[in-house]
Amino acid sequence: MSTSPIELPKPLILADHPALDLLNTQMMVDGQRRDLLDSDADAATWLEQIGFGPANEMALSDGQLLVRLRMLRDCIEDLLAARQANRVADPAALNGFLLHAVPQLVWDEAGTPQLDRFRQGDTASQRLGRLAYTAAELLAEGDFTLVRKCESADCSLMFYDRTKSHKRRWCSMALCGNRHKVAEFRKRRQGVAD
Numbered sequence: 001m002s003t004s005p006i007e008l009p010k011p012l013i014l015a016d017h018p019a020l021d022l023l024n025t026q027m028m029v030d031g032q033r034r035d036l037l038d039s040d041a042d043a044a045t046w047l048e049q050i051g052f053g054p055a056n057e058m059a060l061s062d063g064q065l066l067v068r069l070r071m072l073r074d075c076i077e078d079l080l081a082a083r084q085a086n087r088v089a090d091p092a093a094l095n096g097f098l099l100h101a102v103p104q105l106v107w108d109e110a111g112t113p114q115l116d117r118f119r120q121g122d123t124a125s126q127r128l129g130r131l132a133y134t135a136a137e138l139l140a141e142g143d144f145t146l147v148r149k150c151e152s153a154d155c156s157l158m159f160y161d162r163t164k165s166h167k168r169r170w171c172s173m174a175l176c177g178n179r180h181k182v183a184e185f186r187k188r189r190q191g192v193a194d
Contacts, residue, residue, distance in 0.1 A: 019131065044056075047131070052127045080139070098136060157171035
């Protein structure tokens with residue numbers, strides 16, 4: 001009897017911060033941490049979903065976009081853990097990505113100068129540099145009392161709590177929040193039935 005592979009969900013964009021959404025491209029599925037990105041095409045599509053430009057503008061095929069995006073995710077995860085634990089960490093890997101976030105002054109066709117922070121390198125490098133920049137801003141300037149993990153024991157997703165009351169508990173009310181409400185309702189009904 002052969003077992004079919006588990007169909008993984010598409011990455012969810014729900015963290016309210018691109019760097020945290022990148023961390024969420026790994027999540028718990030059937031009790032195991034799984035990587036939801038499996039190819040350059042997945043990586044390009046994910047970058048498009050977070051608003052970093054059309055996936056079809058990136059040259060894909062050699063697997064390097066996926067490798068580089070995973071490397072960026074790993075270094076962000078390490079630095080985020082260090083920041084949350086209030087300990088010193090080495091930002092060299094993130095700084096390597098930030099080299100593609102060096103500001104450049106460009107003039108458009110209409111003759112208007114603009115400051116473009118992500119002009120260096122190929123399209124993939126520009127987008128990864130931009131993502132690294134959002135992570136660096138979060139690490140240096142973010143309010144870490146608002147960087148949280150979903151309260152569901154079965155969930156590993158992170159989010160930046162931008163709610164007015166700063167009392168967000170779940171990665172998504174439609175996912176973990178609803179599951180919690182249903183579980184609590186069942187507990188109450190069982191208590192009444194006993």
